[in-house]
Amino acid sequence: MDYRVKYEKWLDFDEETKKELLGLDEKEIEERFYKELEFGTGGLRGVIGAGTNRMNVYTVRRATQGLANYILNCGAENPSVAIAYDSRLFSDVFSREAALVLNANGIKTYVYKELRPTPMLSFAVRRLKATAGIVITASHNPKEYNGYKVYWSDGGQITEEHAEGILNEISKIDYEDIKTMDFDKAVFDGLYRVINDKVEDEYIELVKGLAINKCAIVEMGKELKVIYTPLHGTGNIPVRRVLNELGFENVYVVKEQEKPDSSFSTVKYPNPEEPEVFTRAIEMAKEKGADLILGTDPDCDRVGVVVKNNEGKYVVLTGNQTGALLTHYILSQLQRAEKMPENPVVVKTVVTTELAAKICEDFGVEIVDVLTGFKYIGEKIKEFEENGDKNYVFGFEESYGYLAGTFVRDKDAVVASSLICEMAAYYKSRGMSLYDGILEIYEKYGYFKEDLKSITLKGIEGSQRIIEIMDMLRNNPPLSVSGIRVVKSKDYLQRIERNFITSERHDINLPKSNVIQLVLEDGGIVTARPSGTEPKIKFYFATAGKSLEDAEDKIEKMKAEILDLIK
Known part of the structure; x- marks a missing residue:
């Protein structure tokens, strides 16, 4: 269909959309309507605005109708979908609209009552035995973006097979064909449900249970000074709760970046891969004499780490450095505690440091490479469990994504933050910083x-x-x-x-x-x-x-x- 024809149809959707579209020049009209916003293996992601090639209520509804059709075609018994959302513009609106489309198709939804991290959505899918999951987030993208990620019943992001099936259903749908329903009726009919606090409490307990060297936390938990910034996102409550309950008593939050803020007013991009996002945290670290800075992205699946180097300057570790440190720490502590499972495996992506392979070789642990994207690490966890021949120990990618444990099937910055603090406590008990730790690893492995x-x-x-x-x-x-x-x-x-x-x-x-x-x-x-x-x-x-x-x-x-x- 010609982009102009699509544009003319959208002028009749609602007055607000019409007003926005009438203010566009011809080039922008073409850019917004020359194609549909692509549904890839992760779902949708795009700039917020009116048009088929933008993130808006209508493109979210259309994707959800396609997902609903696919779920119903799969013949799932009592189908349900868990939903979470982050602090981005319209995330709460998009999550409700997605739920109501599913509800109108007879599919129950379980929605977090407030914004929550992406990994907690993965956990909820598994815990509630949902057919699928949706999280509304654009991760660390600029403020103009939002997105729509789909998970399957194992708690992992959808595979290519599911993505193709959902895309096939979406392609058949005209915007006029989408079902939706009244919110109050959905609640009254028992189709729209709120995820209760018990689910979150269970998640927190499982995260705390991943601690390997609790003695290091007991010894240094009161001394280790940590600066934390959630970068206006979802990590503030769960990260601080986990660290507090584990025994880290000196965790200070960057006040200007503590509250959810869809404009991410203190940073250009809310991405912990960008050193600039830590400017305020570093100022605070200097005041407090902090050992460590942590920063999580808006949906709290990635975490960046800042440490003091040997000149006393705070430097941002790369995702590869943090991943190598965690790999070495987890394997060494499991070995020390005689808790290494049989046939242990570490999983990384093909663009992630080969240093991890050297570390694994030293500990006699298998390392497996997968394609870029944490969903492929999640797929390996599922494969190992189904085959029963290998045990997942840790997985990471260079873009600041890490996961220990198997109760979540996506990168998890709550899990990673707790392990990084434990690791920092361990090195501090040895009179070392995390910077000293990475130098020690380089000297041993290259x-x-x-x-x-x-x-x-x-x-x-x-x-x-x-x-x-x-x-x-x-x-x-x-x-x-x-x-x-x-x-x-x-x-x-x-x-x-x-x-x-x-x-x-x-x-x-x-x-x-x-x-x-x-x-x-x-x-x-x-x-x-x-x-x-x-x-x-x-x-x-x-x-x-x-x-x-x-x-x-x-x-x-x-x-x-x-x-x-x-x-």
């Missing part, structure tokens, strides 16, 4: 360094440019990068690994994904991956050196040459 460069390419032209870049790397890759020969390429879309030295080809036993990796002769890796939720292409760089300075120099040369190549 100086690994990673970096990420995201390039934003918006609109129709940007989408085409991203396609061209991936085609070039796939079909005409460089022979060398920063003077180091490229010896392999791994094409996760074609699922083929090519060795340029031996001309051998091997199948890659992972699902299809539009990812290209170039492996250098010295072990360095360059990975290109278009974002599935943002108008970006991401380049991941990884290497190891003889020292931190050597590794840094290698990374900078790799980055400069690749970025020059794609220009």
